[in-house]
Amino acid sequence: MDFILDETQREIAGLAAEILGREIDFERPPGERGFDEQVWRALGKAGLLGVALPPELGGDGLGLAEVAVLLTELGRAAAPVPALTLAFGLLPLDRLGTPDQRAELLPEIAAGEAVVTAAVHEPSAPLTADPSTRAVADGGRWLLTGVKTSVPSLAAATRVLVPTTAGVFLVDPRADGVTIAGTTMRLDGVAVTEANQVRDRESGEALATLRRYALAGMLALGDGALAGALALTTKHVGQREQFGRPLATFQAVAQQIADVYIASRTVHLAALSAIWRLASGRDPYPDLDIAGYWFAGEAPKALAICHHLHGGLGVDITYPLHRYYAMVKELSVCTSN
Template sequence: ISQQLCSLTFGAEEFLLFGTDEQGKKFLEPIFTGDAVMGFAITEPDAGSDTLAASTTAVKEGNEWVLNGSKVMIGNGTRGTFMLIFALTDPDAARSKRHSIIIVETDREGYKADPMHGKMGLRASDTAAIYLNNVRVPEENLLGTRGNGFHQLMAFFDRSRAYVSAHGVGLAQGALNMAVKHVRERKQFGKPIGSFQGVQFKIADMAVKIELARNIMYKAAWLLDNGKADTNVTAMAKMYAARIAVEVVDEALQLHGGYGYFDDYDIERFYRAAKVLEIYEGAKEIEKMIIGRTIVGR
């Protein structure tokens, strides 16, 4: 189920925004029936936050695209039936017009994916390194417009970052719920620790932070639902909700005391899972840069 949710969340938007009816029928519909899994391969060893530095190439040869390069930290890399590849197609064009997005079926000759192990959190999610060695796909596997890949990617981030903000709110709320349950049951000095004012102050601060994060997440989602995608609001929602998730989970673990440090308690897993929210789909520094530039001007 988690793999299907990742498919629907991270990548399907590209089809809805830029795909043709034929591409939607061929690639998108099977996801909803559970017959396909997809991923979006953007990050490279030397191209993370700087997506325009991506060097994986897609060269047009006759009626085919030939792809070469590698990607890292790609969701569904070993499980996907097809991937969206952010690739360099026009190296001599302006920097923001050099890349395109190509659909690559993972059973194509030359496609290889190795699982990446040792993640601190999100261990149930497939993360892989992808290698493309003269992978050939038909020209109709171009998604959207040639040379418009970066702008399509930014439109995708305007949506995916809103989803990540929801992830942050949910993680923080779950951590708060665990903390409340624990402080009601855990007794020290002859009474539940939840009866102490200092603990109640911590719970109050956590609840306020979550409610504020939830409201800006709702605003970002409302704008998207009404066709008014706002890059700045989405960046704010993602940055703030991710930060609140990290802060709330940290405080919730603290309230569990030593027990929270052991994997008998779910809060240990939440602690490991929270940090990535400030990294993927745009590191918090990138969100700050977007917000600052929007307000001050470039």
Template sequence: MDFTPTEEQEAARELAARILGDLSTHERLAATGGGTDAELWKALCAAGLPAAVEEIGLLGLVLLLEEQGRVTAQVPLAATGVYGILAVARHGTDEQRARLLPGLRDGTAVATGAFPATGAVTARDGRLTGTVTWVPWLRDAAHVLVPDADRALWLVRAEDAVVEAVELTAPWSAGRLVLDGTPAERLGDAAGESAYRDGSGVGAYEDVLAAARTAFAGLQAGVCAGSLARAVAYTSVRQQFGRPLATRQAVQLRAADAHMDTEAIRVTAYEAAWRSDAGLDCAGAALTAAWWASEAGKRVVHSGQHLHGGMGADLDHPVHRHFLWGRQLDAYLGAGTELLAELGDLLAKGETA
């Protein structure tokens, strides 16, 4: 396997890093509060970054999300990328792609997903009923990808559903999705068949779930890298007893452990994305990336706060945002024990390489 980015992927990453670095500053984030930064999202879309996801693939999206996580930028790039652009491009009909992708590419329409399937939503005669406790970036979304109890994929217009605001640990413009006989359309043709994997439609739900786990793991890699970078910068200048904190062995070891955890998240996310783009089985790799992002991610953001000493307890300090995002991603990806149990089932059935 080769994780070296293509020229297109690297160019997209560099462009994202520049835009995010310029606009997602501490001052702007503080002013944005708990909502989405509309100006930043507009700038990213004007630069063609969401539209580029079809060309640069899931690995390219992971690279973009790393840069977003480094600065905790409040934009719906992950949700629109996996539950909108990639899901529709891979599994939608020609008509659905022609109708939905233009708005998703230029950012005038945001998509999100009520994933993973919990069995809370049932479908009958093209109408959905059920409640999903919280969906990230739902308050921004025009389209919601909803799996039913049978793991069929449905597209719901957000305006047709009841959306109730929900405040999360991280500022993800989340909402509670209430469906009560809400009209929906199958992703794919009337039989649920998609244009992906020889048109069989088999594995569409599993493919989207694996892509989401991989993408949000990539976002966590960036969040952790940003937290660690802040901790390194702080301990290099903060002095105690006449010496920088960074010269203390205990500080060095804590930072080294955080670095290794961050690298593990990043590399496993890269592997899962590479396998997905190559058309290989990626369910096990996505679960592995999600486990590292959940378990190691919370260790890293806790270390980031701890290494800031008393400053880490300041809720207005920039490092606190990384802590909030890291814990929210931990919750979204799922408990480590649950992810390991699911991975163990795949291995026992011989369904993963």
């Protein structure tokens, strides 16, 4: 494979970086939905949120590889937006959704108006391949019961893709029987119909597809977050002086920042390989699992080094390092399946 981005992917990365650099204001309080809606809508207006949609739905007909490029830039900027809706919602719906589901939700996601996420984690079972959430047939409908954890952007979600024992369903998080506490979603006899079920051409296909997109999206976002933390720390040790010399000139500091660089490059190449295989229709395993293993094992340790090299400044909430740390910590837990 070629690890170099093609012209289209470079344009996506460049445009995303330009918009994020112009629009992000960490002093601006989040909107009513808990994220920076101004930034998210700016990305939608530029067409970036819809690059993977087919032309008939107003998109560019691209795919996972291009979405991954955008997710990496969102991670690099630690953007306060519901980034994972692209991998947890848009891509699976485009692949698995019925014509009505796609027509209703995909254009709204691409415009930055709707947030669709997925509940792929259960207690002590991240990215579970065997969901314990039950779906019981009841007179032409299904009743869903179970607990989902670490659901990204749950408070802002328009719909949630919920894997169950009978397939994957689109659930309204405001429906009767749904209880939300932070990123945990409890379902107690939530009623859905056949119209809410995504297409499952073969038994287990919908869940397998959803898990693959979710893991690939988390890796792309985490890859960017780790690269952003590395850039921030490299700049700091190059400018901060101790005993009249920049920190970067001390051998111990140089060795530690080199460790972070190696971790970042390893995660990047592993994620890129897995995403390329998935985007090109090849079997993404074991590459996806290897990339998830490396990220879960190495990224948190690399962020700990970044904190150490920043000293007390690294734990100051007015300094941006904590945003990368929080993002990497959450993603590392969810990729360690």
